[in-house]
Amino acid sequence: MHLKKSDARIHKMPSRKGVVDKKKHSRNPVSNEQSIIYWCKDCNVPLLDKKCGVCEGEIFEIKLSGPGDIRFCSPYERELLGKLLLSEFGRDPLGEKLVLLNKISGEDKTAQVIVDGLNIGTLLFDMSLMEYRFEISEAGAQVLHGLIGSRTVTLKKTKMHLNGKKVSSELVESSTNDINTGDPVIVVSGNLVGVGISLVDGDNMATADGPVLKVRKISSSDLKLSSRVATIEDAITANLPHLRKIGKNAMNTIKGIASQKEHRKLPVHVSFSGGKDSLVVLDLTLSALKGRDVRAFFLNTGIEFPETVEFVHSHCEKRGIELIESKAENAFWENLESFGPPAKDFRWCCKVCKLGPAGAIIDQCSEDGGVCLTIDGKRKFESFSRSNISASEKNPFVPNQLNIFPIRDWRAIEVWLYIYWRKLDYNPLYDVGFERVGCYLCPAELSAEYERLKDLxxxxxxxxxxxxxxxxxxxxxxxxxxxxxxxxxxxxxxxxxxxxxxxxxxxxxxxVIDDFDITLTSGFSPCREGGFTVEASVKGVLVSEASAILNMLGSTVVSEELGMVLLKMDSGTVKFFSSGSLKVTANSKEDAHSCLEATAKQLLRASKCTECGICLKVCPVNAIELGSEKGRVYINDSCIRCGKCTDGCVVLKYSDKILSAMLNGRK
Known part of the structure; x- marks a missing residue:
């Protein structure tokens, strides 16, 4: 085997704006460092390890912009890409080749297109036009040059440095007449080939005054597509040692925790959403714990795709798996008028449609109030907020649940290769334009995918x-x-x-959203598990703003999925949801009142902050930031909770009277 780190076929893919590329490779996407895959030149397949499982040929390294959750192009995306190549360049030269997509930053769906180890361009959904476009790269231009006779501008030979330059008509030798203003074009100058943007129509390219073309990037052309057309089966075979290794590691994670003395007799539950990750985890669990009682959880939010509900039921029935389904029924629609549409920073729907049903399922499946063992398919590469997942974690939002994350280090391509290798049936939505499977109206869904809902x-x-x-x-x-x-x-x-x-x-x-307000929705009452609870409704503060400031009262845990922040204080626990619901639990009525009052003060402060800077001056450990992306007031982990910033806050000078009036129903 010959591993090369620099070769004409290797292309360092552009990093997202503002990201510094590091030399040392890390799989932690939160750092935005580049992720790496490899490519076997002889087999012409992607590799997830430095060694091909078939041959001893030359291996190339491909650096990917973070998070590097690369995957295979779906049939729908492949058809779409082919149509775009045909419409823009008159030919789709990719044929039956394996096509990979690497998700990168953009307005909406944006992914680099990788073929034969080359980044040939970017497939993106244009939010202005509300349609897909393909932006050809320098490598893509060099691959297409010679195969097509369209969208091409030939420049006279020049010693001028062309990269990033605008050129005038005097430098244009010829151009095809299918070019419109703003089109991406192939630029040729002698033995140099690259990509540019046309500033005029092709008919005017050689005569127009002023700049007619902007050259993005151009270099010596020696790139060609491989003559070998590999298949998914070829990719599986080449990566089989790696798949067996990560599969074994995942099963050992499941076995290791599920076989601990306190867990041996517990039923094992797999969180089965109908998505690809939970599908793989379900298969791994069945393989790892043969002879053990394995059940599947399905939280039916009431706004699931019909295909998802059908797939979950049919897959479990086909494999003889007991399915435990908890339905939110019409909870979403019943609360919609009150809350309005959910948003990425206002996920009230998760509390209504997920947290309640999840709690009901856990209570049902926890034997005698014991631990419910749940195998979950969350992965670090899915989002930056999930980048620090441990092998197992207690769920701070659902009592009695211990989650195990056996594929937390897997990338999407590993998940898909495992599915193809094991010949697992999967949710058909993946083949028709959906990268993720969730609620059909989820605000986290891409606009490109939302447009597919209209069609389907x-x-x-x-x-x-x-x-x-x-x-x-x-x-x-x-x-x-x-x-x-x-x-x-x-x-x-x-x-x-x-x-x-x-x-x-x-x-x-x-x-606009009402100004800050907090109102009791239930009085101080004994809790059946012991202690006291009190609930309130809060307006004018987002979860992101609350999480930014509540750290000064105690330790906080934020769940983006559930749209909530959990605050643990010495005297009690506070849960604040994006819907505005606030719940306090404490050992005594006095403690519950104290927690509520302290929390309300900080929420008022977050809402009314004038950014006067007094708190910055009184903080002894410089733990406060004002006007940051995290909120008007952000308290970092350096906070020693001395309370000096609260004492010196102008907003809170009259907070006792303001909050007393609110909590007693007087405005």
Whole structure:
């Protein structure tokens, strides 16, 4: 075997803006360091290890922009890519080749297209046009050059440095007449080939005044597609030693924890969502714990894709697995008018549709109040918030549940190779344009995938879209606000604000969120498990803002999926949900009141902060940031909880009177 780190066929893929590439490889995506896969030149397949399981040929290293959760192109995406190549360049030269997609940063769905170990371009969903585009790369231009006769500008030979330069018509030798202003084009100059953007129509390329072309990147051309067309079966065979190794490691993780003395007699439950990751974990668990009682959990939120519900039931029935299903029924629709559409930073739906049913399932499956052992398919590469998953974790939001994460280090390509290797049936949604499988109206879903809902299930789409349009109208927002997916945030991120400005879409609702308010929804009452509880409703504070400041009162845990922050204080526990619901649990009524009052003060502070900076001056350990992306007031882990910033806060000077009036029903 010959492993090369620098070769004409190796291309360092561009990092996301603002990310510094490190030389040392790390699989922790939270660091944004580059991830690596390999490519066997002879077999022409991707490798997940430095050695091919078939041959001793030359191996190439491919560096991927983080998180590096690379996967195989789905049939729908392959058809889409072929149509784009045909429409833009007149030919699809990829044929039956294996195509990989590496997710990168972008407005919406954005992925580098990798063929034969080469990054040939980017497949992206354009949020302005609400349609897919393909942006060819330098390597893609060199591969296509000679295969096609379209979208090409030939420049005269020059000693001028062309990369990143705009060129005038005097330098144009010829151009094809199928070029429109703004089109990506293949640029040729002598033995140099690269990619550029046309600034004029092709007919005017040789005569127009001023710059006519911007060259993005150009270099000596020596790249070609391989003559070998590999199959998925070839990829499986080449990666078989690696698949066996990671499969064995995952099963050992399951066995090691499930076989511990305190867990040996417990029933084992697999969290089965109908997605690819939970499918693999279910198969691994059945293999690891043969003869053990293994059941499947399914939290049916009531807003699942019909295909998902059908797949979960049919797969479990086919394999003889006991399925425990908890249904949220119409909980989402019953709460929709009160809360409005869920958002990435306002996931009230998770509390209503997941947390309640999950608790019911755990209570049902925990024998005599004991631990419920749950095997879960969460992976580090799915999101930055999941990058620090341990082999097993107690669930801070669902009592009595111990979660095991056996594939936490796997990438999507490993998951798919395992599925193909084991010949597992999988959710058909993956073949028709969905990278992830979840609720069909989830705000975390990409707009590209939401558009597929319109094609696949028009009646479901119409019901949800009709609500969104009605909701937007009530807020003084336009139909275009909904069409371009801006409903998916309470507070639009910079990329969406930029898009809105470009499209002339108003983003400020005429009816804004109410100012800060906190109201008791239940009195101080004994809890059946012991102690006291009190519940309140909070307005004017997001979970992200709460999590940024509550660290000063105790340790906090944030769940993006459930849309909540859990605060553990010496005298009690506080749960604050994105829906505005606040629940305090403590050993005594006095402690519950103390926790509620302390929490309410900090939430008021987060909502009303004027960024005066007094707290910065009184903090002895410099634990406070103001006006950051994390919130108006952010308290980091350096906080020693001395309370000096609370004592010196102008906002909280009259907080006792303000909060007393609110909590006693007086405004």
């Amino acid at each position: 299930h028009p009646s479901i789409y119409d019901r949800w879209n009709s609500f969104l349009l009605k909701w937007a109208k009530s807020k003084g927002l336009s139909d275009e606000y909904v069409r371009h997916g801006m409903w998916r945030w309470k507070e639009l991120p910079p990329k969406m604000l930029k898009l809105a400005r470009e499209l002339g879409i108003e983003t400020e609702p005429s009816s």
